[in-house]
Amino acid sequence: MSRRAFQTLIALILAGLWGAGLGLAHMQGDVWLVDRVEATMTDLRTAIRGQKPAPGTVTIVAIDDEVVRQEGSYPLARATLARLIDKITELNPKVIGIDLLLVDPGPEDGDHALALSLGRSTSVLAAAAVFPEGQQRIETNPDDPLSSIPSAQRFLLPTKPFVDAAAVGVVNVSTDRNGTPRLVPMLFKSGDHIEASFPLRVVSLAKGVEPTIEPGRILLGEQTIRTDTGQALPLIFYGTRSTIRTFSAADVLNGKLSRDSIEGQIVVLGTTVTAGGDVFPTPFDPVLPGVEVISTAISHLMNGDGIVRDRSVRLVDAGVAVGLPLVLVALLAWRRNVIGLVMIACTILAWLAINMAAFVNGIWLSAAVPMTAAIPPAVIFGAVQLWLGKRRAQHFARQSALLQQIQAPGLGKWLARNPGFLAQPVRQDAAVVFIDLSGFTGLSETLGPNPTRELLNGFYKVVDEEVAACGGIITSFMGDGAMILFGLPEPGIDDAFNAARCCVGLCHSTRDWLASLPTSISPRIGFKVGAHFGTVVASRLGGGSRQQITATGDTVNVASRLMEVAAGHGAELALSEEMLQAVGHRSSPFQSGTLSGPLETNIRGRAGSLAIWLWQGVSRQ
CATH class of the missing domain: 3.30.70.1230 (Nucleotide cyclase, GGDEF domain)
Known part of the structure; x- marks a missing residue:
């Protein structure tokens, strides 16, 4: 084997091992090394895909500035919440999801009224998972399919009168390093206690089925929802705030909504009041209300229109993480000229086009993992080849100079x-x-x-x-x-x-x-x-x-x-x-x-x- 072939073989082996390591880490969950790059690339792909109209299955009733001015207080009094839920119930929704943490007792009469209102409706109350050091932790055990779900230190549950009157779901979401919600875990655990997420609980009540949990997917009757690591649902946003149909709670309390606007809908009651704090940055809106994030997850579960990133998609990512650096290094070794560079550029553009097409069609292939797998080996191999080429050029220059000394300059x-x-x-x-x-x-x-x-x-x-x-x-x-x-x-x-x-x-x-x-x-x-x-x-x-x-x-x-x-x-x-x-x-x-x-x-x-x-x-x- 020639020296050049041996160098190329070593480079291919090292590139393959590097890509395989990244791919294996990606298979087990997000790789912190590339998380910020993936977040940026996902935002870019989402922006290129553009905004889309939200399906008409979810309606948000917003506790906004208007209702706060009308009622004169924030948070709203429990009695006012009771009256609001009663008004919504009268319009015959499928389910009312209340994205409010009612973990502390209020005035007795207000709590009593709210508990009665919850009892008269099909409703889900928000709970929260508290994680050590504020970080969601996942423990992987191949013998336990539930080991990969987020493990909380404890749950913040609504007070007992409310828990007795309504179902409960955890509202926590997973954000990337940019603070953008990317995933909504469908299950949470604390010790032996397992709680369903708020979106999953709302949709299971709306469909009238109990969810079946299997590795990498959730069955809601005949509908299959493919999930990511930790039984998490990937999010893809429809657009800016109010892309999901939104009404002010003031209009509900004032009787301005018709029955047609609510009947048969999943209604999510949450806060959008200014300075309320429950907002997230997204590709379309830097301050998207948390209630719209939760409503997006509910809509994905109801309509199956979310983006897919499950084990099979991650397996494809791992394969690309191994294959792409091998192809680039091989092309660099085969053609060290303009043709080689053009072929490398075409390969990268082809992969980017496939990645973007998959994203537009609802498949979330990683952009950062293949890039991180391919760029360092290609750059290092190219740099080494340039260095070796420079050394060879110097060697040939010395040989040429020697030849000029031995042979006549014209003949050389x-x-x-x-x-x-x-x-x-x-x-x-x-x-x-x-x-x-x-x-x-x-x-x-x-x-x-x-x-x-x-x-x-x-x-x-x-x-x-x-x-x-x-x-x-x-x-x-x-x-x-x-x-x-x-x-x-x-x-x-x-x-x-x-x-x-x-x-x-x-x-x-x-x-x-x-x-x-x-x-x-x-x-x-x-x-x-x-x-x-x-x-x-x-x-x-x-x-x-x-x-x-x-x-x-x-x-x-x-x-x-x-x-x-x-x-x-x-x-x-x-x-x-x-x-x-x-x-x-x-x-x-x-x-x-x-x-x-x-x-x-x-x-x-x-x-x-x-x-x-x-x-x-x-x-x-």
């Missing part, structure tokens, strides 16, 4: 643009130049390794500067010599002329360099240059791990042998007739010395003779 750049250059051998015309130091082998035996290396470096520098100035490439340094080509990476009409200029320049520069050496070294070494023009075979030589670009063929062999001819005739440079003809009338490179020939000369290892020209330069000092 050409290879970067054309990686397939000379993958197959190419026959072409080229000028080949060889230069070699004479007497260097014997000198190196006496100098030792370090002085020898310094001497060679000086020689190589001279050669490199002259070749670069004339546009050639050094295919190799061979000990105390070098092979130089003119015609790569592409042949040109000036290759022979440039090679001639290089030969003359090498002779002058090498002569000057030798003269600059210490007198103990300079007389002991010399140099010779050979040059030939003809057909060569340019190719890559070597194995798969290392290749060298060079040229082979008779032209190369002749150029190499011409150095011997130069040395044998006491000349600095020996060049072939073909080379001189290829230079043409532009013979100016040789005017700084003496050019003699042609000489018919036998070349070692080659049949027949060859016309050779000799050149001897004049010192520039």
Whole structure:
């Protein structure tokens, strides 16, 4: 397995484990780490979905500013509440839900009147659960389906005369970190005592059935209500205040309501008075009265129009929390370019579209859990890949710089643009130049390794500067010599002329360099240059791990042998007739010395003779 594949595999495993951990935590309940993000995303999705009309099954009778002004007190007197309930009862509602905590005794006559009014109606009174430190606590026990319901320290129940006259339901709701009610638990417990919620008690009386509690759902006759963790009912708000039909209690007391406005309805009596304190922020209204929150839950239970988030939905969330980071990391590993980024963006947009479509159609898929599962692994993996890519880029830059040092700069750049250059051998015309130091082998035996290396470096520098100035490439340094080509990476009409200029320049520069050496070294070494023009075979030589670009063929062999001819005739440079003809009338490179020939000369290892020209330069000092 390659290093890149191994890194990707490790990233996928870690991303999957991170997503699985978040998914498992989400399956057991809300994850505090992402609760605020989920709240914000839920508000956004609710706002995009927009307001909807509330079903006409629930009516609110509000204890508002008008009735308080009319009656002259707040809270309303128990006798006034009794009269209000009697008026509502006369209009024949299905159930009256009284969202008021009547936990303290009042005047005896008022309590007596209220108890009689409750007895004459089908009504539900509000109770409250008191939790330690004000936080709803849930204990999970897989062997007990009721273990996950909120466990209260105690219940605040209405006084006994009222409890004897009416049913009781707990009005507590669960809010997120923004304070918005998101869930209404359907059951509460305190020790062995279990109480139904206010909405569930109201709806069971309205339907005339006893609720059946099963894990993840509540059965109300033939109707199934799917619930979230802790047998909680998710809320989705219809709109701003009074979206659920609302009447003032003053109108009821004054007899201004017709029978049609109440008959057959579930009536919820609660307070909306200014500064009453029982308000909650929602996506549509920053101060939605608590009675409308409770009425929303009642409407969901009655009409089955709420939003669904149960164990199966959370299981989908967990699956996305595992799958989405795997997909993003895989895409980052597969395509680290614009295409990859576009595919990642399309994947995220597709998931957001599916999430929004599900929300609009009543399924509450989590937005925050998949985001939290996907974003950190993708960002970390991307950052690591960028860091590794930067390191690789630096490595390749160093290799490129090294290549420029080893290969001619033009050839290195050409290879970067054309990686397939000379993958197959190419026959072409080229000028080949060889230069070699004479007497260097014997000198190196006496100098030792370090002085020898310094001497060679000086020689190589001279050669490199002259070749670069004339546009050639050094295919190799061979000990105390070098092979130089003119015609790569592409042949040109000036290759022979440039090679001639290089030969003359090498002779002058090498002569000057030798003269600059210490007198103990300079007389002991010399140099010779050979040059030939003809057909060569340019190719890559070597194995798969290392290749060298060079040229082979008779032209190369002749150029190499011409150095011997130069040395044998006491000349600095020996060049072939073909080379001189290829230079043409532009013979100016040789005017700084003496050019003699042609000489018919036998070349070692080659049949027949060859016309050779000799050149001897004049010192520039």
